Amino acid sequence: MSDDDYGIREGEATAELPQHFDASLYFIGRIHTPWTRRDDCPKNARESEAVCEIEVDARWLAGLAGLETCSHLLVLYWMDKARRDLVLQVPRHYGEARGTFALRSPARPNPIAVSVVRLLKVDGNKLSVVGLDCLDNTPLLDLKPYFASTDAAPDAVVGWHAKQ
Amino acid sequence: MSDDDYGIREGEATAELPQHFDASLYFIGRIHTPWTRRDDCPKNARESEAVCEIEVDARWLAGLAGLETCSHLLVLYWMDKARRDLVLQVPRHYGEARGTFALRSPARPNPIAVSVVRLLKVDGNKLSVVGLDCLDNTPLLDLKPYFASTDAAPDAVVGWHAKQ
Numbered sequence: 001m002s003d004d005d006y007g008i009r010e011g012e013a014t015a016e017l018p019q020h021f022d023a024s025l026y027f028i029g030r031i032h033t034p035w036t037r038r039d040d041c042p043k044n045a046r047e048s049e050a051v052c053e054i055e056v057d058a059r060w061l062a063g064l065a066g067l068e069t070c071s072h073l074l075v076l077y078w079m080d081k082a083r084r085d086l087v088l089q090v091p092r093h094y095g096e097a098r099g100t101f102a103l104r105s106p107a108r109p110n111p112i113a114v115s116v117v118r119l120l121k122v123d124g125n126k127l128s129v130v131g132l133d134c135l136d137n138t139p140l141l142d143l144k145p146y147f148a149s150t151d152a153a154p155d156a157v158v159g160w161h162a163k164q
Numbered sequence: 165m166s167d168d169d170y171g172i173r174e175g176e177a178t179a180e181l182p183q184h185f186d187a188s189l190y191f192i193g194r195i196h197t198p199w200t201r202r203d204d205c206p207k208n209a210r211e212s213e214a215v216c217e218i219e220v221d222a223r224w225l226a227g228l229a230g231l232e233t234c235s236h237l238l239v240l241y242w243m244d245k246a247r248r249d250l251v252l253q254v255p256r257h258y259g260e261a262r263g264t265f266a267l268r269s270p271a272r273p274n275p276i277a278v279s280v281v282r283l284l285k286v287d288g289n290k291l292s293v294v295g296l297d298c299l300d301n302t303p304l305l306d307l308k309p310y311f312a313s314t315d316a317a318p319d320a321v322v323g324w325h326a327k328q
Contacts, residue, residue, distance in 0.1 A: 015223050017190070022303065023242055024185035025274050046314050056265075059179050060273065063251040066266030069323025074278055078187055087226040101220075101307040102230030109224065110189050110305045114238055114278055116317055131314075139186065141274045143265040145322045150210050150295075152318040153280050158309045159233025 011097040013088040017109075027139035029056040029125075031077055035135055038081075042133040043093070051120065054127040054140060061125050064143075068122040072146035075115045075132065078139040079106035098160060116146060175261040177252040181273075193220040193289075193304035195241055197296055202245075206297040207257070215284065218291040218304060225289050228307075232286040236310035239279045239296065242303040243270035262324060280310060 008014065032053040035041045042048040054075065056064060067073070086107045088097045100108050117131035127143075172178065196217040199205045206212040218239065220228060231237070250271045252261045264272050281295035291307075 013226055015226070018223070021188035022191040023189045023244065025187045025189065026182050026248075027186040028273050044314060059182070060251060060265075062177055062179070063264040063272075064266070065252065065261070065263035066324045067263055070266065070321070071323075072317045072320035076274070076276060076278070080187065084190075087224060088229065097229070099229035099231055100227040101224075102228070102234065102309055104308055104311070108227075108306060109192050110240070112240060112276060112306055114240070114308065114315075116315055118317075142272060142276055144268055144278065145266055145325070146317055146320045147268070147322055147325070148318050148320040150208060151278075151280055152316045152320065153236045153282075153310055154312050154316040154318050156236035156310045156312045156316065157234070158311055159235075160230045161309070161311070 009090045011088065011090045012086060014085040015087045017085050025078065025141060027078065027141070028060050029054060029140035031132060031134055031138040031140055033132055033134055033136045038135065041135060044133065046131065048133065049130060051128050051130055052132040054129060056125045056140065058125055064122060064125070067143065067145070070119055070145045073117050073119050073129065074144040074146050074151070075117050075129070076142040077113050077134060078141055079111035079113050079134070080139060082106035082111045084109050084111060102160065112141060173254045175252065175254045176250060178249040179251045181249050189242065189305060191242065191303035191305070192224050193218060195296060195298055195302040195304055197298055197300045200300050202299065205299060208297065210295070212297065213294060215292050215294055216296045218293060220289045220304065222289055228286060228289070231307065231309070234283055234309045237281050237283050237293065238308040238310050238315070239281050239293070240306040241277050241298060242305055243275035243277050243298070244303060246270035246272070246275045248273050248275060266324065276305060
């Protein structure tokens, strides 16, 4: 089974999804990256210096005012190809089952990714950034200024990962 | 006009919202905080040492396995009381119009908040954390391990804010 099937591996478990949704999202733009297959994406966004382009729909253009003064942004996007019912997952590179909320896997009840990027340039409705690892044409959900005072926790530890 | 009306101030601007949504969300739990009115919430999550409780719906319990090894988490939640069409906003404490995407205001096309919290304890489906500033009973969308290697940018600058 290829990883792109988003199937279930031994040791993985699913939950029954709720019968209805509770809220809804607008895609506000698209993210353009060099990667068109999941296997091509960098394992870790800091592995790549690739410059990616975030294109915000013209409707929201005024919302970018002031963004150019930010050195870093939080980028929220929608990982629309992943299944949403996995609660235990066996990441290919670790081989041990872990809870979905202890992982950054795209497979989760609400497949919203959060990435920290360096902002290189704002040109109209297009942003050049470094630090993404998603597929080309990924739907954009939000952009936020990154505040070191509240968003940076350089001493944070992920115990299960540190032990690998 | 009270701030709780979520009205429009002079200098603010709206966009016409898209006619349809593109994706949908499940609320996966609730966040319990000491704050029941917007004006009571801390201006900045690091201002408060209040311990808040995140209650994850039983359906997703298995998804928490391994989370207890994390010192910090990203908490994503839904700011369901805010209007979604503001593109220029005049924050009360700054008095100057800025683009929605240059602000952390709850009013945004997709009102998803991202907070970095310190994890104190996991007890079944309940987490004790420090670092939230949201209203009591806020809907939970996601929990993620915080990786300092990709999520911490201690040198990040928000230029418009630094100048205040």
